[in-house]
Amino acid sequence: NAGVMQNPRHLVRRRGQEARLRCSPMKGHSHVYWYRQLPEEGLKFMVYLQKENIIDESGMPKERFSAEFPKEGPSILRIQQVVRGDSAAYFCASSPPGQVGAKNIQYFGAGTRLSVL
Amino acid sequence: LAKTTQPISMDSYEGQEVNITCSHNNIATNDYITWYQQFPSQGPRFIIQGYKTKVTNEVASLFIPADRKSSTLSLPRVSLSDTAVYYCLVGDIIGNTPLVFGKGTRLSVIA
Numbered sequence: 001n002a003g004v005m006q007n008p009r010h011l012v013r014r015r016g017q018e019a020r021l022r023c024s025p026m027k028g029h030s031h032v033y034w035y036r037q038l039p040e041e042g043l044k045f046m047v048y049l050q051k052e053n054i055i056d057e058s059g060m061p062k063e064r065f066s067a068e069f070p071k072e073g074p075s076i077l078r079i080q081q082v083v084r085g086d087s088a089a090y091f092c093a094s095s096p097p098g099q100v101g102a103k104n105i106q107y108f109g110a111g112t113r114l115s116v117l
Numbered sequence: 118l119a120k121t122t123q124p125i126s127m128d129s130y131e132g133q134e135v136n137i138t139c140s141h142n143n144i145a146t147n148d149y150i151t152w153y154q155q156f157p158s159q160g161p162r163f164i165i166q167g168y169k170t171k172v173t174n175e176v177a178s179l180f181i182p183a184d185r186k187s188s189t190l191s192l193p194r195v196s197l198s199d200t201a202v203y204y205c206l207v208g209d210i211i212g213n214t215p216l217v218f219g220k221g222t223r224l225s226v227i228a
Contacts (some may be wrong), residue, residue, distance in 0.1 A: 006159070029211045042204060042218035043161065056215060091160045095213050104150075104210040108160025 002027065004094050004109035005074075012115045013082045021077040021112045025094030026055060031094045033077045033106060043091060050073060082116045089113050126223040127147045133148070135192045137222050139205030142186050148183060150188045153204045162203060164188070181227070192224075200226045 005024040013019050025032050030051055035043040048056040049069035062069065064082075069075040079086055090113075091104035122140040129135045141150070149168050153161035165172055166186070167179040178191040192199055204221040208214065 024127075033215055035216075035218075040220070042220050043216070045215040045217065048213075048215055054136070093216075097213075103149075103190070104162045104208075104214060104216075105166070106216060108162065110191060111160050 004092055004107050004110035006090075006112050007091050008064055008112060009110060010113050010115070012070075012117065014117050015083055016081050019082050019086070019114055019116075020077040021079075021090050021092075021114070022074045022094030023077070023094075024074040025092075026107055027105070030097045031096035032069050032094045034075075034077050035091045035093065037089045037091060037111075046077075052080075079114075082114070082117050087114055087116045102104060121207055121219050123203075123205050123219060123222045126225070128225045128227060129195055130227050131196055132194050133200075135195050135224060135226075137190045137192075137203055137205075137224070138187055139190070139201060139207075140150050140187045141205070141207045145209070147209045148189060148207050149210045149212070150179065150185075151205065151206045151208075151216075152177070152179065152190050153216075153218075155202045156173055156202065157201075161218075164203075166210070182226065195224075197226050223225045 007022050021116045032049045034046040037043045045059040047060045047067045064080045089111045091111045093108045095106050147194050151166040152164045155161040159167045164180045165177050172179045185218050202221040202223050204218050
């Protein structure tokens, strides 16, 4: 059973360009979360999605950032007009629906490291 | 959400037992304690979870006193490959909710 797959692993963009980060959850998982991690910091929650629905986007910057999890295909985190401050590691996690025992355990991908020049 | 406090870093020699303590004075009745491990250039990985007393699995043990205001992650006989950042998380585990990470404890294992 493949784990959470993120691509690309590394992404370099110039200021003003768009960045698209992809996440394929574990098989059978219908919940996807995106987190951002700055150097020497813990992960910060950005957005929580289920298939075709955004459940919680309280951690998402109001401008330039968007996320989707279509019925078919991976979840996409899109950053428009990137700035240097967007440079970070972006992690995707997934969890199954209605976890038995309500453990709320999330399974993380290896992340995408975005560098904005 | 209960705030957690952990040491920023710890060093240990190979073969020693390592205990990382996390303080969570404001833990709520419904909150569980969960630990994740993060290796460099990788995403966090679930290690162990508990509510009270002691929990043990193949990776670690988790000790939680009766007042639940702190918890201790115990790693037996660490090796170089245990060098990682360890995060203590406290929160309600009902349903699927975003995780709240602090800065964690950076464990360095030395040969």
